[in-house]
Amino acid sequence: MDAVWRHRLITLAATLGWAGLSIQLYLIFIARLSVEASLLGGLVSFFSYFTVLTNTLVATVLTCAVTPRESAARRWFLQPWVSSGVTVSIVVVGLAYSLLLRHLWHPEGWQFIADELLHDVMPLVFLGYWWFCVPKGTLRLWHLPVWLIYPLVYFAYALLRGNLLGAYAYPFIDVAVLGYPQVFINAGGILAGFVGIGLAMIGLDHWRSRTKLKYL
Numbered sequence: 625m626d627a628v629w630r631h632r633l634i635t636l637a638a639t640l641g642w643a644g645l646s647i648q649l650y651l652i653f654i655a656r657l658s659v660e661a662s663l664l665g666g667l668v669s670f671f672s673y674f675t676v677l678t679n680t681l682v683a684t685v686l687t688c689a690v691t692p693r694e695s696a697a698r699r700w701f702l703q704p705w706v707s708s709g710v711t712v713s714i715v716v717v718g719l720a721y722s723l724l725l726r727h728l729w730h731p732e733g734w735q736f737i738a739d740e741l742l743h744d745v746m747p748l749v750f751l752g753y754w755w756f757c758v759p760k761g762t763l764r765l766w767h768l769p770v771w772l773i774y775p776l777v778y779f780a781y782a783l784l785r786g787n788l789l790g791a792y793a794y795p796f797i798d799v800a801v802l803g804y805p806q807v808f809i810n811a812g813g814i815l816a817g818f819v820g821i822g823l824a825m826i827g828l829d830h831w832r833s834r835t836k837l838k839y840l
Contacts, residue, residue: 630757635690637749641683644741645676647734672785673793674778675721678713679742682750685710689757704762708829709771711754712822716775718747719821720814724796754825761833768822775818779811 656666721743786792
């Protein structure tokens, strides 16, 4: 692909990512204002969702990819193992939403647009970015446990926050309704899916690297 067109497409992808996040944050603020609730509380709530955190990482990586100015943050996010870990997480977001959450509500208007961008568009877009733009051949099995730190820390935070506030970000980790045994079973299933996607990502990385070398 021509470098100019690649830059334009990645810029468009980054714009879509930030747009989805901005729309969702705007909708949360509007809802908070309508009941005279704290906007700061809305911001905290916004960043309490794995979907939002992961889409923020996605948009950040894409922005770094089209930012010419060098920085430590840019170099870190564009490392293949970091971008690949973000890819695993956003794929989990898309699959988990489709399998566990989509049937629970039917958003309309701007909420539908934000929902589609964050759960459907960006997982596919970032997977495409990973496939075509992230250097291949550097991933190793030891990267998988490093990637797992992110969802495990989030899970611990989500349980702590839910216990303190009495409100859980996702129904499948709602301890008040399901109890701890079922919540840990649900989380274990999602973690197993994360591991499976991570292993597939590492396998595809090696296959893609060998395929490129074959035709050089």
